[in-house]
Amino acid sequence: MNQWLDERLHISRLNDKFLRKAFPVHHSFFLGEITLFSLIILIITGIVLALSYEPSNSLIVNSFDPGTADKPNLIPAAYHSALKMNAMPFGDMMRRVHHWTANIMVAAAVIHMMRIYFTGAFKKPREINWWIGMLLLIFAALTAVTGYILPYDNYAYNTVKVVYGIAASVPWVGSWLAQAAFAGNFPGDGIIPRIYGYHIMLLPGILLALTAAHMLLMIKQKHTQPQYAKRIAYKKIVGVPLLTQQTPIMLMLTLLFAGIIMLFSAFIPVHPVEFFGPPSTTPIENIKPDWYLLWVFGALAIIPSFEFHILGGIIGSEFVGAILLPTVVIGAMFAVPMLDRSKDNNYYAENPTNHPVRLAIGTSFMALLIIMSVAGYKPDLISANVLTTANANTVLWILMFVVPAATYFATIGIVRGIRALREADERESLSHSAAADD
Amino acid sequence: MTRYRKQDPEITRRRFINAAMGTTATVGIVSLVGVLGTANPVFRLTRDKMPPVEGDILVHASASKEGEIIKVSELSEQLIRAWPMGKDKEGNNLIRKGDPNNVLALYRFPKGQIIAPTNLEATIDGEIVAYSDICTHAGCSVSDDDQTEGQMKCPCHSGQYDPKRGCKVVGGPPPRPLAQLPIKQDGDKLVVAGFFLENPYPFTESEWEARKEAVKAQLA
Ligand code: FES
Numbered sequence: 188m189n190q191w192l193d194e195r196l197h198i199s200r201l202n203d204k205f206l207r208k209a210f211p212v213h214h215s216f217f218l219g220e221i222t223l224f225s226l227i228i229l230i231i232t233g234i235v236l237a238l239s240y241e242p243s244n245s246l247i248v249n250s251f252d253p254g255t256a257d258k259p260n261l262i263p264a265a266y267h268s269a270l271k272m273n274a275m276p277f278g279d280m281m282r283r284v285h286h287w288t289a290n291i292m293v294a295a296a297v298i299h300m301m302r303i304y305f306t307g308a309f310k311k312p313r314e315i316n317w318w319i320g321m322l323l324l325i326f327a328a329l330t331a332v333t334g335y336i337l338p339y340d341n342y343a344y345n346t347v348k349v350v351y352g353i354a355a356s357v358p359w360v361g362s363w364l365a366q367a368a369f370a371g372n373f374p375g376d377g378i379i380p381r382i383y384g385y386h387i388m389l390l391p392g393i394l395l396a397l398t399a400a401h402m403l404l405m406i407k408q409k410h411t412q413p414q415y416a417k418r419i420a421y422k423k424i425v426g427v428p429l430l431t432q433q434t435p436i437m438l439m440l441t442l443l444f445a446g447i448i449m450l451f452s453a454f455i456p457v458h459p460v461e462f463f464g465p466p467s468t469t470p471i472e473n474i475k476p477d478w479y480l481l482w483v484f485g486a487l488a489i490i491p492s493f494e495f496h497i498l499g500g501i502i503g504s505e506f507v508g509a510i511l512l513p514t515v516v517i518g519a520m521f522a523v524p525m526l527d528r529s530k531d532n533n534y535y536a537e538n539p540t541n542h543p544v545r546l547a548i549g550t551s552f553m554a555l556l557i558i559m560s561v562a563g564y565k566p567d568l569i570s571a572n573v574l575t576t577a578n579a580n581t582v583l584w585i586l587m588f589v590v591p592a593a594t595y596f597a598t599i600g601i602v603r604g605i606r607a608l609r610e611a612d613e614r615e616s617l618s619h620s621a622a623a624d625d
Numbered sequence: 626m627t628r629y630r631k632q633d634p635e636i637t638r639r640r641f642i643n644a645a646m647g648t649t650a651t652v653g654i655v656s657l658v659g660v661l662g663t664a665n666p667v668f669r670l671t672r673d674k675m676p677p678v679e680g681d682i683l684v685h686a687s688a689s690k691e692g693e694i695i696k697v698s699e700l701s702e703q704l705i706r707a708w709p710m711g712k713d714k715e716g717n718n719l720i721r722k723g724d725p726n727n728v729l730a731l732y733r734f735p736k737g738q739i740i741a742p743t744n745l746e747a748t749i750d751g752e753i754v755a756y757s758d759i760c761t762h763a764g765c766s767v768s769d770d771d772q773t774e775g776q777m778k779c780p781c782h783s784g785q786y787d788p789k790r791g792c793k794v795v796g797g798p799p800p801r802p803l804a805q806l807p808i809k810q811d812g813d814k815l816v817v818a819g820f821f822l823e824n825p826y827p828f829t830e831s832e833w834e835a836r837k838e839a840v841k842a843q844l845a
Contacts, residue, residue, distance in 0.1 A: 349765065351763075352763030367661055469688070470766040470767070474765075488798070492799050576796060
C-alpha cells in the first residue's frame with residue numbers, strides 16, 4: 188500500500204522535505220507547539236459548542252423560568268441557549284474547556300513571543316514570521332473578545348457595549364464604523380448573528396491561514412538552533428526529526444496538556460452565565476476584561492477626561508486610551524525586528540545576558556504592561572483602602588514611569604553583575620589551569 | 626541581410642503575474658467597499674427607540690419592579706433607574722426601552738444641595754433631578770458610588786460624576802457630564818418636560834439636534 192500511495196503522492200519526497208524536519212531539543216521550543224495544540228482543541232470544542240448554540244438576540248420565553256402568561260420572562264435566545272448548554276450533560280464542562288484553552292493559548296503565545304524576543308530569534312531572516320506572529324496575537328485577542336460576547340449575559344452585554352463605544356470613538360468615521368461592525372445602532376437586532384459570524388467563521392479562518400503561513404515559513408527557514416548545536420556541529424542543523432522522534436514527544440505533550448486543561452476545567456468554573464443573568468440596565472460592579480487586555484483597561488481607568496474637536500471630528504480619552512495607545516504599543520512590538528541592523532542570517536539562539544539592553548528593554552516593557560494592568564484594579568485598590576480616590580491616578584501614573592525605569596536599570600545592573608562574576612570565574616579557572624600547566 | 630530588431634512579442638510570466646495580482650487587489654478592494662456598505666443596516670426610528678419626549682411618564686427600570694410608575698415618595702439619595710414611558714400610535718402605554726441608552730437616573734437631595742451647573746429650572750423644586758444614566762465615555766450604566774455618599778461611579782473604567790453639580794465629571798475618563806433631563810411633577814408622578822438639555826451618549830451635538838428634529842417630525 189505504501190508503494191501504491193508513494194507512486195501517486197510521492198510520500199518519500201514529503202518524508203524528506205517535511206516529516207524529517209529537525210526539531211531542536213530544548214523545552215522552550217515547546218511553547219509554540221502548545222499554542223498550536225490549543226488552537227486545535229479550541230476548534231474542536233468550538234464546533235461541539237456551535238452545535239447547541241443559537242445565534243440570535245431576539246427575545247424568547249425562558250423555558251427554565253417562563254414567568255406568567257401576561258408577564259412572560261423573556262430573555263435573548265443566545266443567552267437561553269447558553270443556559271440550556273449548561274444543563275446538558277458535560278455542557279458546562281465543554282464551555283469551560285473552551286474558555287480555559289483560550290486563556291492558555293494566549294498565555295502560551297505570549298511566552299513563546301518572549302522566548303523569540305529574548306533569544307533574538309526575530310532577527311534576519313525571520314522578521315516576516317515575527318510579524319505574522321504579531322498578527323496571530325492580535326487576531327487571537329479579537330477572537331477571544333468576540334467569544335466573550337456570545338453567551339449574551341449581562342456581562343457580555345456590558346462588554347460589547349464598551350467595545351461598541353470604543354469603535355464609535357474613532358474620529359470622523361466612528362459611528363459608521365461601529366454600526367457597520369455591529370449591525371446597526373447598539374444593540375441592534377443583528378448583533379449576535381454578526382458576532383457569531385466573526386467568532387466562528389471570519390476570525391478562525393484568519394487564524395488558521397496565518398498559522399499555516401507561520402508554520403510553512405518556520406519549516407522553510409528552520410528553527411534557530413540552540414547554543415549547544417554550535418558546539419556539536421557548527422552551521423549544521425541539529426535536532427530530532429519530526430517522524431519518528433518528535434512525534435511521540437508531541438503526543439505526550441498533547442495528552443499531558445489536554446489533561447491539565449481538563450483538570451482546570453473540572454475544578455475552576457468559568458464565567459457563570461446564570462450569575463450575571465440576561466442583559467439588563469443594572470451595571471456590573473468591577474467588570475474587567477481578560478488578563479491580556481487588562482492593560483488597555485488600566486490605561487482607560489487612569490487617563491484624565493478630555494475632548495478635542497478637530498475639523499468636526501472628536502478626539503476623546505476613549506479613542507486615545509483604547510485605540511491610539513494600544514496601536515503605539517503594538518506598533519513598537521511590530522518594529523522589533525527593524526531595530527536589528529545585522530546583515531547576516533541568525534542561526535543560533537542568543538543568550539539573553541549577552542544583550543543586556545535588549546533584555547532590559549524587554550523586561551521594562553513587561554513591567555509597564557503589568558503596572559498598567561494593576562491600574563485596571565484601580566476601583567478595587569480604592570475599595571481596599573490601598574489608595575484613595577484623590578491620589579489613585581497620581582500614584583498609578585508615577586508608578587507607570589518609575590517601575591519600568593527601575594526595572595530597566597536593575598536588569599542592566601544584574602546582567603553586569605553576572606558578567607563580572609562569570610569573567611572572574613573564567614580568569615580564575617584560566618590562572619588555575621595555567622598554574623597546572625607549569 | 627535583414628536585421629531583426631530583438632523583440633519579445635509575449636509578455637513575460639512575471640509581468641503577467643504582477644498584472645493579475647494588481648487587478649485582483651483592485652477588484653477585491655472595490656468589492657470589499659461594496660460589501661461594507663451593505664454591512665450597515667438602515668436605522669428606523671420607532672417610538673420605542675425615541676429618546677424621552679415631553680409628557681413621558683417615568684417608570685421603574687430595575688428588573689423586579691419594571692414598568693411600575695415611580696412615585697415621588699420613593700425617591701432618595703439612592704439612585705433609581707427609570708425608563709420613559711410614552712404612547713404608541715394606538716395610544717397604549719409603551720416603555721421606550723428599544724434603545725437601552727434611554728435609561729435614566731433619578732435622585733432626590735435635600736433642598737439647597739443641588740447647585741449649578743445643574744439647571745435648577747429643569748429639576749423639581751431644586752430637589753429632584755434626572756439624568757441620562759449612560760456614561761458618556763463608552764456607554765455603561767452608571768451606579769451610586771459605594772465610596773462616597775451622593776456621588777456616581779461608572780463601573781466600567783471608574784468614571785465619577787457629581788449628580789448635585791450637574792453630573793459633571795469628577796474623576797476618570799468620561800469626556801462630558803451626563804445629560805440632564807428636564808422633569809416636572811404631576812400629582813405623585815414624574816413627567817418628562819422636554820428633551821435632554823445636552824447631547825446624551827452616544828450622540829454628538831449635531832446628531833442630537835438631528836435626532837430631536839426627527840422625533841418632532843414623527844410625533845407631529
Ligand atoms: S464607560 Fe464609563 S468610564 Fe468608561
